[in-house]
Amino acid sequence: MSLSVALQVAQSALTTRQRETSVLAQNITNATTDGYSRKSALVSSLRSQNGTSGGITVDSISRATDQALLSNLIAATSSAMTGEAYLDGIQRLSQTIGDPIEGRSPSAALGNFVNALQQYSAEPQNTVLAGAVLTSAEDLANTLNTATRAVQAERERADSLLADSVTTINTLLSDFEAVNNEVVRGTNSGNDITSALDQRDQIVLELSEFMGVRAETRGSNDMIITTDSGVMLFETTPREVKFEQKTTFVAGASGNALLVDGVRIAGPGATMPVSEGKIVGLMNIRDDVAVTYQTQLDEIARGLVTAFKETDQGAGTKPDRVGLFTYSGAPAVPASGTVIAGLAGDISIASSVDPDSGGDINRLRDGGISEPYDADYVYNTGGEAGYVARLQEIITELDKPMSFDPTAKVDPSNPLASFASSSASWLEGERKQADGVNERTSVVVARTAESLSNITGVNIDDEMQAMLEIERSYSATAKLITTINQMLEQLLDLAG
Template sequence: MSLSVALQVAQSALTTRQRETSILAQNITNATVEGYSRKSALVSSLRSENGQSGGITVESIARATDEALLSNLMKSTSAAMTDEIYLDGLTRLSETIGDPSEDRSPSAALGNFLTAMQQYSAEPQNSVLASAVLTSAEDLANTLNEATRAVQSERERADALIADSVTTINTLLEDFEAVNNEVIRGTQAGTDITSALDQRDQIVLQLSEYMGIRAETRGSNDMVLTTDSGVMLFETTPRTVSFESTTTYVAGTVGNALLVDGVRVAGPGATMELSEGSLVGLMKLRDEAAVTYQNQLDEMARGLITAFREADQVGTNPDRTGLFSYSGSPTVPASGTVIAGLAGDISIAASVDPDQGGDINRLRDGGISEPYDADYVYNTGGEAGYVTRLQEIITELDKPISFDPITMVDPSNSLQDFASSSASWLEGARQAADAVYERSSVVVTRTAESLSNITGVNIDDEMQAMLEIERSYSATAKLISTINEMLEQLLDLAG
């Protein structure tokens, strides 16, 4: 080997080691950066035209990756976000409305009211006990009113989060387009695209938090994205994700659907429904869990109104509402059918409330529904110890009645048992969601750890590689020094 060739080999080695050192330094610097994949130099030999070795060079830069694990991480992330969002919503409902052990829960308020009724029936002439019944009835009506507001507020919150998520998704898709184009150009030009690939993977992972994503890579490293239901999300250009927010919810309000490229993928009328992602959890909370709980509250209200209905004592006129009133009074609600929003509409009849000019004794005597129609008065003799009407109401409250099956609890139960079952249903749903989220979050953690073990940076390994490069650099420097000495000796001989 000539000295000039030897010098060329040494120079190429120095250049290559310098490039390798730069890559290692990059790895060490970004060791804690989320989504960064370890980079490594692919070194190859240089050959002259006659096939003689001419040194080494960094042919390309590779990044550590595992497509199967990345795909699993995307899927598990989508599933975990579905469970997390749904659990968060159920927890908020539980915290806002309470449970049977708290006075602010519908079940507890109903229990207090029944206790007051029983005490009053033992002493129907006691005005203090009558006032206690009225107060507990007002508390019960207010509890149902507040619970309805809490449920609808949670639906509004879910709807707003869906709208915010859609904005974020569209922004991510625009970012994805820019990075994907950079990857394609770099692939075609043969330049380093490893950082762009890292960035693209992170965008896809962020998208998978909102909806299930399927990614497919084709020629020139171009990537195509579809939802887990098969709707095109990105191909060359991003598809539009749209959602029209509903700012105010009342019982019975139906929220709007989520669309991808004009196709309904979540919400009412979805034809290619998403399976996973935070948007699925929000839709499930807004359109299923909250609606079911609202139906249960409405059925409690209907049970109360029905139990206190007053009958015509002398004629054939229809039954009329009594102590508990609503906007449809004096008509008694139909049996076994949810009336949307009844829990938010229920109130105390003014004719029995002294603060509204009413007579509290109508609790005992009847005639609440029609103060000026004696046909609805039960205690026609005006007896202070009249107890028949109160006992009749207590019996009504204690016997099974027909509830709408869409409430998803026992449709033939007493009002108190139905209220307790409702609270149990909500808590049961929360606990089940908690157990599911616990499992799915473990899967995400373990999958992420497995991927990190393959693609992440180990500082010890990088430092060891740095030492090896340093030794190689020293050997190359020594070779150059030797070549320099030989050249000087040749020059001296020639001089």
């Protein structure tokens, strides 16, 4: 080998080691960066025209990858985010109104009211006990009112988060377009695209947090993305994701659907619904669990109005009228077994029994609450201070099974107190189930991410060891160049 060829080989070795050092430095710098995959310089030999060795060069940069594990992580992330969003909504409902032990829950407030009513029935002439009944009735009505506001507030919150999610999805798709174009151009021109591939995979992973997605690579490393239901999200250009937020919710009102390129993928009327992701969990809170719990609250309110209804004590030909508990549809009594949306937020105490509003508290005992000037709705016609029949009739009504709307998803033929308790148990059961699902899916994500990191992540110790080996090779090559330089100088001296 001539000295010129040896110098060429040594120079190529120096250039190659510099490139390898740069790759290792990049690995070390990004060791803790989310979505970064370990890079490696692929070195190949150079050959001269006569076939002899002409040195070495970095042929390309590769990255550590495992597409099967990445796909599993994308799917697991979507599933985990479904459960996380759903659990968060359930917990907020439970913490606000769902604990049957605390006085602010409808079940506990109903229990306090029934206890006060039973004590009053033992001493119907005691106005202090009558006042306690009225106070507990007001607390019960206020609890149902507050619970309704809390449910609708949670629906509004879920709707707002859906709007935020759509904004983020559209931003991610726009970012994906830029990175995907970079990958395609780099592939066609032979440039290093490993960093762009990392960014693209990371964007897909972030998209999977919001909805189930499927990614497919085709020619020139171009990628297309669809939802898990098959709706196109990205092909050359991003598809428009649209959602119209509602500023306020009232009981019985429906939220809007989420659309991709005009196709409903979540919410009312979804024709190709996605099955996983944050938007699914939020839709389940907004349109399912919160609506069901509102129905239960409305049925508790209807049960109260019905239990206290007053009947015609005369000829029996007049229609039933509401009593202690009233609502905007009074004086008519709600139909049996049919939910009235928003009744829990509408229920109140009849002013004709409230002394602060000019009413007579003894009407609790005597009747005539809804029609105080119609004697046919008065039960205690003799004005007896010890009259107890009406109170006992109400207590009996509260203990009797009632017909509830089956959409409430609890036993439709329970006594009112049992129905209220079952409602709280249903919500707690939903919370526990969601908590268990969330715990399992979180473990799957963590283990899948760990497995992928073991394959694609950066081990600082390994990178530093490789760096030391390159430094030794670099030193040896530098020493070789120095030796060649000395030999060339000697030749020049001899020739001079």
